[in-house]
Amino acid sequence: MLKFSQALHLSIGSISSYKLRSALTTLGIIIGIAAVVANVSLGASFNQFFVDELGSQGSNFIVIYNEDINLFYDNQLEAIRNTPKVEGVSPIRQQLAGVTYISTIRQIDIQGSSADYEKIGNIQLEAGNFFSDQDKYAAVLGSDVAYEKFDQKISYRNSIDIEFIRRDGTPVEHSFKVIGIIDSPDTTFIQTGAESDVRIFIPINTMNEMLGIEDYGGFSITVEDAESVRPVSDEIDKKIARSLGVSERELDNEDVKPYTIFNQADILDQLDELSTGLTSLFISVALISLIVGSIGIMNIMLVTVTERTKEIGLLRSLGFTRSNILSLFITESIILGLIGGILGTFLGLVGSYAAVTILGLPYIFPMYLFVLGVGIAVGVGLIAGVYPANKASKLDPVDSLRKG
Template sequence: MIKFAQATRIASGSIGSAKLRSALTTLGIVIGIAAVVINASLGASFNQFFTDEISSVGSNFIIAYSKQPNLFFDNEYNLMKNTPGITGVSPRKSMSGELTYLSDTKSVNIAGVNKDFKEIQGLQMEKGGFLTDKDSSAAVLGYDLANDKFGKNISSRSTVEIAFRQENGTVVKRTFKVKGILQNSKPTVVGEDSDYDLTVFIPISSMNEMTGEKDYGTFLAMANSPEKVREIAKELDNRLARNFGVPTRKIGDEDTKPYSIINQAEVLEQTGKVGNALNSFLLVLALISLFVGSIGIMNIMLVTVTERTREIGIMKSVGYSSSNVLSLFLLESIMVSFFGGVVGTAIGGMGAYILESTLKLPPVFPFKLIEIGILVSVLVGIIAGLYPARKAARMNPVDALRYE
């Protein structure tokens, strides 16, 4: 029985005798394993990115959208606020309007909200404070709007003028005092009007007075626990359904309700499915590269067996058994794949880091990928080298010695 150390020396010598061919064979595995590691890491980064984006929209949020105008009023607001498990509720109505500061006028997005909006959305203040229930002529500005859009920066306690155009064409103007400036944020992939850097926030009551409206548009609510978001959202759905006369048996049918409710847990679940689908797609592409690399190993090993036919005959004539020959050629295939797996995993890790930095994704590298990359490379070596090794092991020593 041939010893492992001896087999390793023989396989290493064979690999070293054809350095260029061995390098090119290894390159296929390097590319395949690197692609697997990069794509798996990118998939994990995209999942983390989606999770971070959803979390940035708010904490344990529940959003109720009206499907028709003039649906949500004080009655619905009080109903939501009194739902067990709800710790805060804010209306949100967004409209285009004009903001004037020092004779400079800009078209901006204006959102009518209340004091709970800040906590629900997880907003942070750069200067000043947020709106309270006692405010009627106070405004809070997004960071970019206060610092980049006008000839002179708008500071807290500055005076601005806000104008809306009513449906009959009448322009209504009111003077507001800037109460606070939000910290610099970024747009998110979920939630409408989530680019708060360019938004003006005013009390919803003041907005309705200026526009001549009474409804509240959309409601944002916050649950008291992330584990109970679904349960609380369901209770809220039941209460709103009864409020609007939706039959109990049809509460689950979205088409029968004049509103729609989403919550953080559902959004995370949906984006998780998208992330997993993207991850699977990327892995399939990577596995195709790995398959091509394994075919390369098999082809090279078949060529090697053919070129070393006389050597195989000599080995068998001096006492090497068929299992010894099989082990030698299989070990050679595994060594090539193993080396390619180590190099490919290292290159894949560096490539993933560079891509994640370039795409501004959170740097997520599952360290299990190192083990997986190497184990997969060894498995590829076994599968790709098994047929050529068996072919070598089955050779008749007399025929092999006669081979030219």
């Protein structure tokens, strides 16, 4: 009976004796494993990138916006505010307006909100403060508005003029003091609400007063914890629908509801599907390389059987059984797969790091990838080595010595 230690020693000796052949055998598996590991790591990095971008838009949020005017009023606001687990709610309105600074006029989106929006929208200020509910003609500018939109940069404590057009076509203008500049959120993919860097935020009561209206364009809400986002969203949906005369059985009918509601949990689900799809695509491409690598191992191992016919005959004449020969060749294939797996995993780690650095993604390398990469490589080596090993074990010892 051939011991494992003996099979291991003989296999390592064979691999060492044919360094070039062994290197070529492992090359395919190295490339295949590197591709699998790098692509799985890239998928995890993309997923983290999406989560980080979503987090920059606020945490545990729910957003409601209407598709008609004269829809949302204070009674809906109070209904949301009194919903259990709601931590903060801000009525919101968005409208394009003419903004004047030192004789330069630009059309800019104005966001009306309450003071709670600073927390709900995860507003990070570069300078100054966000307005309070007692402020009236105060404005907080996105970084792009402050530094890029006008001929001269707008600084904290400067004044700007904002002109709205009312629903009846009447223009109305007022001067606002800039009390804060918002730091750029650096998001490049996800926008769930107001793009803070290209907008101006003012108190919604002031905005409504200038527009001569009392309704709201929607609501931005934050809840106490992530687990509560979906149930609280469902409860708010029911309350809003009830206040507008929409029955519960029609809550899922978007053609009936005159408003849209979405939440962080729903977006995370969609991002998870997108991330899973990207990862699956990456892995599918990588598996092609892995299949090519396994075929390479099988081909070279088959050539090896032909080259080592005399050696096989000599081993058989010394008393090695078919199972011993089978064990030797399979052990050799596994060792080659193990070497390819370790080198391929390391190469995949380096490759994924280089890729995320170039793409500007967070670097994520789950530790299970090392075990996965090496495990797949050993499995591929085992499977690819079975047929050549079986062929070697069936060679007639007399014919082998004669052919050798």
